[in-house]
Amino acid sequence: MPYDKEELEIIDAIASNKLESVPFDNNTIKSDAKYSLEYLKQKKQISINMKQSDLDFIKQKANDIGISYQNIIQALVHNYATGKLELRI
Secondary structure, X not given: OOOOHHHHHHHHHHHOOOOOOOOOOHHHHHHHHHXXXXXXXXXXXXXXXXXXXXXXXXXXXXXXXXOOHHHHHHHHHHHHHOOOOOOOO
16 A cells, blocks of 8 residues: 555655654643544434334344344444444345
């Protein structure tokens, strides 16, 4: 895989010993990490139309394992979005 422009600049800086030192700012890192975690935890309510029979099936499965049907739908979407689930149409 070819390097992008930024990666090539880093490789060149390392090879020519032209690395720039930047001050370590722990507070900024903590703040950025906190913001990132908050963003990743955010949820957005949506409305979706689906077949009643599919919803009934998911609700029954959820009832069988003791969780909410919304959690099943959320897990399916998350697993697809993160590449853990392949969609076949």
